Structures are given as C-alpha cells and as structure tokens.
Amino acid sequence: MDKLLYKETSLLEEAGGCLLCHEAPCTKACPYELEIDKVIRSYRFENIFGAINRLPEALPCSSCVDKPCLSACLKGKINAPVPIPDMFEKLTSYEKVEKEEVDLSIDFCGIPCENPFFLSSSVVGSNYEMVAKAFDMGWAGVAFKTIGTFVPKEVSPRFDALRKEALPFVGFKNIEQISDHTLEENLAFIRDLKRDYPTKIFVASIMGQTEEEWTYLAKIVTEAGADIIECNFSCPHMASNGLGSDVGQNPELVAAYTKAVKKGTHLPVLAKMTPNIGNMEIPALAAVEAGADGIAAINTIKSIMNVDTDSFVSGPFVSGKTSVGGYSGKAVKPIALRFIHTMKTHPGLTHTPISGMGGIESWKDAFEFMALGCENIQVTTSVMQYGYRIIDDMIEGMKYYLSTHGYKSVKEIVGKALVHTIPADELERDSICYPKFDRNQCVGCGRCYISCYDGGHQALRQDKDTKKPIMDGKKCVGCHLCLLVCPVGAISAGTRVKKRENQPAN
Template sequence: MSSLLYKEISTKEDAAACLLCHDAPCTKACPHEIKVDTIIRSLRFENKAGAVNKLPHLLPCENCDAKPCEKSCLKSNINQAVPIDRIMKAMSAEQKIKESEVDLSIEFCGIKCENPFFLSSSVVGSNYEMVAKAFDMGWAGVTFKTIGTFVPEEVSPRFAALSKESLPFVGFKNIEQISEHTLEENINFLKQLKKDYPGKIIIASIMGQNEEEWMKLAELMTEAGADIIECNFSCPHMSIDGVGSDVGQNPDLVTAYTKATRKGTRLPILAKMTPNTGNMEVQAKAAMNAGATGIAAINTIKSIMNVNLKTFESEPNVKGKTSVGGYSGKAIKPIALRFIHDMKKCEDLKDIPISGMGGIETWKDAAEFMVLGCENVQVTTSIMQYGYRIIDDLIEGMKFYLSTEGYRSISEIVGKALDNILPADKLERDSICYPKFDREKCVGCGRCFLSCYDGGHQAIKVDESSKKPVLQAKNCVGCLLCSLVCPIDAISPRKRVKKAQ
C-alpha cells in the first residue's frame, strides 16, 4: 500500500514543495547533468509524460549516495530540502511514452499561428525586450499591453494574492492600468518586434476615450505592423470614467467603438469582453455586428480581497487605501469557461473565432479552453508567477496529450466538448452513481464521513474496528461529495445504475 500511495500522492506533494528556482542549484550540482529542475517543473505543470521522458535511460541516482542535488536545494534554508532522489526514483519506474508527430499550428482569424499560446495584454508583454525573450522561448504571439493616447499615473503597490491553506497563490488581484509607455514608444516596440520576428503574431490591444481616438489608434497600430487589433472593452479598474469595463457593459458603446476601430483598419479585430456582466453574448453580438472579426474573453473580474481585520485596510494597500481591482489566476478558470461556452452555444456567435483566457497555467487548462471552442489562448498570471519558461510544458504537454489520444493536429480538438454540456433540464435523472471505496488505499482518516454527515446526506458511517467508511446505501443520493474530499483518491464512482422506484 505504501508504494502505491507514494506513486499516486507523495510524488505530487514532493514536487509541490519545490521553489521552482531560477538558475536552479540542484541541476547545477548534479554530477550526471540531469535537468532536475525541468523534470520537477514538468510534474508541477501536469506534464508527467514529459518529466518521465526527460530522465536518462539508466538513472544514476540509484548509486548516488552523496545527493549533491538535495544538499544544494534552497528549500533547506526554510525547513527541509525537496526529496529529489525520491522523486527521480519514482519517475524512473514509470513507462516512457513515445511521442508521435502532431501539428500545434492553428489558424486564428485567418492568420496561421505556430501554436495557440500567446501572452495576454498585460505587463508580461509590455516592451520590446520582454516580448522578444518570450518569442525566443517559443511563444507564438503577444497581445501587447493596451496602448492608449495617454500614459496613466500608477499606484504602488498594485498587486495582491489570495492564499488558501498551504497554497500561496490561489487568485491574484491587480489595479494596474494600461501601458506606462508613451504612444510613440509603443509604436516603436511594435515596429521593431515585427521586423525582428516576422513569423510571430502581434495583436495590438488599444483603448480610446472617444470614437476619434479608437479610429486613430487602429490606424497607427496597422501602420506599425500589427497582425490583429484587440479592442480593450473590459479593464475593470481604470481611473478614467467611460473606458474599460464601462464600455464592455454597454452594447451601444461597444457598437460605436468597434465601428470606429473598423474605420481605422483592414486588420482582424478582436473585441475583448468583460465578465462583469450577466450575459456576455449581448455585447459580443454588438461587437460582431459592428465589424469585429472575433472575441477575446475573459478579462479580470471586479474584486476586493484580503481585508485586514485589525486595521480594516485591504490589498493592494496604497497608504491604507485600495480600490476595486481585477481578479485573475487559476480560480477564475471555471467562470471563463462558462462564458466561452455560452457564446459558442449562441446561434449568432457559434462560428466566430474566440481567443480564450482566464486561469490558464498548464497545457491541460489550455486544452479545456480549446475543446470548448477557442482556437487561441492567452496567458498572464501564470507567467507572473513562474516566468515565460512555462511555454516548454505548455507545448510538450499538449503534444503528449494529442499524440496519446490519437490526434494529429491541435485543430481537431476545437469544440469537442460543447455537445456534452446541456441545459440542466436535459440531464439524465433516472440513474445514480454510488461511491466505491478502495480499502487498500484508504488510511481511515474519516474525511468522507465528516463531509457526508455534516454537509451531505448521512450516508457513510465509520467501522469501529478498521476506522474505514461503510456506505449506507438507503441514504446515499450519489452526490459523490465524498470522492472530492478524499485526500488520497480512494473513492471513485461505481457503475451507473437505475434508481430504485
């Protein structure tokens, strides 16, 4: 049992302890030149196949008693070193996967992209040096940080993170505005990027304050060499009224500003939608009817976080004050997917190109957006945590997934999940899935009992001798809350059966 538990649970926990250092000392210390840091990083980013395939055929760790990698681990300065030797030995027991040739290139808004992974409009793509580095590392394109005719005055600090239990970064809040560079500087950045990286895709995000500015900015971005124009109708925390999400919640303004942008360019136009609305389809249809080519969604969600219960100040804390800001990160992914789904299920929008964003950290997150209909994805918050290097596992993880599932091109998965999401009244309600308990894996912690009794239907009792769960079938409704709270994945659904009459 201990071996099984280690492989399924402990390896993840061990890898989660890694600090994901820059210029990792563990890799530098390895006398066998094993890329320790990239292997652990692949595990963290759900690219287990990539981690296993990076190991040498014969793992020298078996005969390495000195463990220089662990001795150099910076985590030991906090409590204890990451158990690198244990991780490597566990991975070496896994079967390597042969990767088939798959094509990650995809057409978006009529433009061929080498892969679907783009930087989103934010600080991660805000000057020449940053974007050039990202392009060199394999990112296919950038939505450059939103360009306006003015340079905003920013505050300090302007970021905050939401934590939970041992997780330091569940969600992220920012109160940063559009580009801190002048219009002239930004135009020069775009021109130089297009000159030096002609095969990469540049989306110029713009924000005007009136129709004339929207048209003029579109003209300037077109002249600078942009491939696509993105209209930022969605920033939730601008300090100027009548811009950002104020526009995105108003179909009339969306119409007027999209039309103005169309007057200024022949390029494809993306309307970036705000999630700070109940029904995104209304504004999306307004944009498409006014000349947009596609939609970008979602931007950040209006939020307040981390109220200090001694000082009653919130974050980001600017001399004791803060403002409503934009919430992003992994926590908003389900919300983003819901908006994407709603637009793709709308008859008037089902065939439009969508660039998806909101909580994408791994290849798996990106694939979820794509199977719901996106042909392109954009990333910011994950890069802010881990750096541009996440592109390695986005690309490799996606390739392993596609080849393992028998796909030859990433375009084959676009929209594959849409038919499986139905209105609530269409779901099958005459059958039930009871939980199945794996008694070999179960350690008798009683978490399933607590959740079922206090938050469910009192369908589990604990056997006094074994301390393991026993199902009370007459009370069980098949909600499977127990399987979600089990810390070691020892509970799974049984085969679906007809409900008793």
C-alpha cells in the same frame, strides 16, 4: 502497504513544494547532469510524460552517496529539501511514452500561428525586451499591453494575491491600468518586434476615449505593423469613468467603438469582453454585428480581497487605502469557461473565433478552453508567477496529449466538448452513480465521513476497528462529495444503476 499506491499524491505534494528556482542549484549540483528542475516543473505543470521521459532508464540516484542535489536545494533553508531521489524513483515506475509528430499550428482570424499560445495584454508583454524573450522561448504571439493616447499615473503597490492553506497563490488581484509607455514608444515596440520576429503574431490592444480616438489608434497600430487589433472593452479598474469595463457592459458603446476601429484598419479586430456582466453574449454579439472578426475573453473580474484585521484596509495597500481591482489566476478558470461555452453555443456567435484566457497555467488548462471552442489561448497571471518558461510544458504537454490520443493536429480538438454540456433539465435523473471505495488504498483518515455527515447525506460511517468507510446505500445519493475530499484518491466513481423508488430526491 505498497508505497506506490500513493505515488501520485506524494509526487504532487513534492513537486508542489519545489521553489522552481531560476538557474536551479539542484540541477547544477547533480553529478549525473540530470535536468532536475525541468523534470519537477514538467510534473507540476501536468506534463507527466515530459517529466518521465527526461529521466534515464537506469536512474543513478540510488548509487549517489552524497546526494548533492538535496544539499543544494534552497527549500532546505525553509524547512526540508524536496526529496528529489525519492521523487525520481517514483517517476521511473511509470512507462515512458513515445511522442509522435503532431501539428500545433492553427489559424486564428485568418492569421497563421505556429501554436495557439499567446501572452495576454498585461505587464507580461509591455516592452521590446520582454516580448523578444518570450518569442525566443516559443510563445507564438503577444497581445501587447493596452495602448492609449494617454499615459496613466500608476500607484504602488498594485498587486495582491489570495492564499488558501498551504497554497500561496490561488488568485491574484491587480489595480494596474494600461501601458505606462508613451504612444510613440509603444509604436516603436511594434515596429521593432515585427522587424525582428516577422513570423510571430503581434496583437495591438488599444483603448480610446472617443470614437475618433479608437479610429486613430487603429490606424497608427496598423501602420506600425500589427497583425491583429484587440479592443479593450473590459479593463475593470481604469481611473476614469467611461473606459474599460464601463464600455463592455454597454452593447451600444461596444458597437459604436467597434465600428470606429474598423474605419481605421483592414486588420482582424477582436472585442475583448468583460466578465463583470451576466450575459457576455449580448455585447459580444453587438461587437460581431458591428464588424468584429473575433472575441477575446475573459478579462479580470472586479474584486476586493484580503481585508487586514488591524487596519481594515484590503489589498493592495496604497497609503492606507485601496480600490476595486481585477481578479485573475487559476480560480477564475471555471468562470471563463462558462462564458466561452455560452458564446460558442449562441447561434449568432457559433462561428466567431474566440481567443480564450482566464486561469491558464498548463497545457491541460489550455486544452479545456480549446475543447470549448477557442482557437487561441492567452496567458498572464501564471507567467507573472512562474515566468515565460511555462511555454515549454504547454507545448510539450499538448503534443504528448495529442499524439497519445490519436490526434494529428491541435485543430481537431477545437469545440469537441461543446456538445457535452447541456441544459440542466436535460440531464439524466433516473439513475445514480454510487462511489466505489478502495479499502487497500484508504488510510482511514475519516475525511469522507466528516464531509458526508456535515455537508452531505449522512450515508457513511467509519468501521470501529479499521476506520475505513462503510456506505449506507439507502442514504447515498451519489453526489460524490466523498470522492472529491479524499486526500489519497481511494474513492472513485462506481457503476451507474437505476434509482430505487424510495431513493431520496436530493
């Protein structure tokens, strides 16, 4: 059987196993000076063309006898090294793609940005050194960690992660509050960063406790040199009541505090929305009607995770106790996209600029937010896990996508997906799309059969000899559960046909 049939599956497994080391030993060990770490990282973050184009036409790995990259690979200290030569051999089977010149610049709330990628208001942008490093690496802007008139008393530890099977970081919880720097220190950070990086965009996230405080904070961050103000109406775990998401769930408070901020500044003002609500468009509309120039969404979701089987305490474990915290990471992306869509299709918010965030790790994630109407993207959790360096593949991956799909500017994709999500009662319900099985690629594991029988419509059985699936068209409803669980991609969508009269209803 041709091993290349499984190259994408095995490549994902191999890239996913890489530790993504800082100053990667494999790259240092390579006698041919291949950018091993960048190739693997590019593939892992969906920048496939970037990975392919970093490899030479004549791959030297086959003639490399000692394979020093494998000896240097730190994953080998855990179990087995990443199979770098085999992985690169598979990558060379793809055709290289030329990247045409495209424009990633975009205006947001009237502010020109060199690209759409910003750090979101969090620990990843909380002092001069951090933000300066991010700017040097290519990030276009930062929503600085929320500034207030008080310095919170923090806990330790304050982070926890959700795991699933071999995946160490499906979701993330934090119970961290606003900036732990004084107001004077934060204002100095703004001044210094705008002095040294005048073309980068500084979004000052602020949180007041009264209307007077909101106005005061808006005034002083404006004087310090901020470009945009973001109102934190959404932090889900402040120690005091009446702050963060307590505000965001109350349209009257959102409107009052937005007006208070507008009194203190001439800058564009964003209202950052909480997802801990059923209808985000209600407070968002209240903010816009009160003068907000744009919306930022979403903040983290109130959560509890990882209840310990011995202590019965959930994480993070703080002296035998914990609290409800904010959930973020890749797992919240579908929730964020739903809120973005709801706001961008609301008549009162259609033309309101939105800065989108929630589970963005790659250019493809960013694309989804932009396709649903966002003009700006903010990132935190993936930076905490992988570092600022993910900007390389966000920028390069987006450029490859645009140039290979005939776009000249990132502006062209904004909102293009909105028309394709319609009310459920308008969906086509008189036809069915049966699954299509590639029996050459099928390995006969039976995953599709198990899922169809135990979680579907009992439309599949396994051939007694080959163990390959056989479909009963009278029972299949075209739900595509089998397609989703197939570990080798041997099932795809087939031809759509009209339903038979006796076709099951569900």
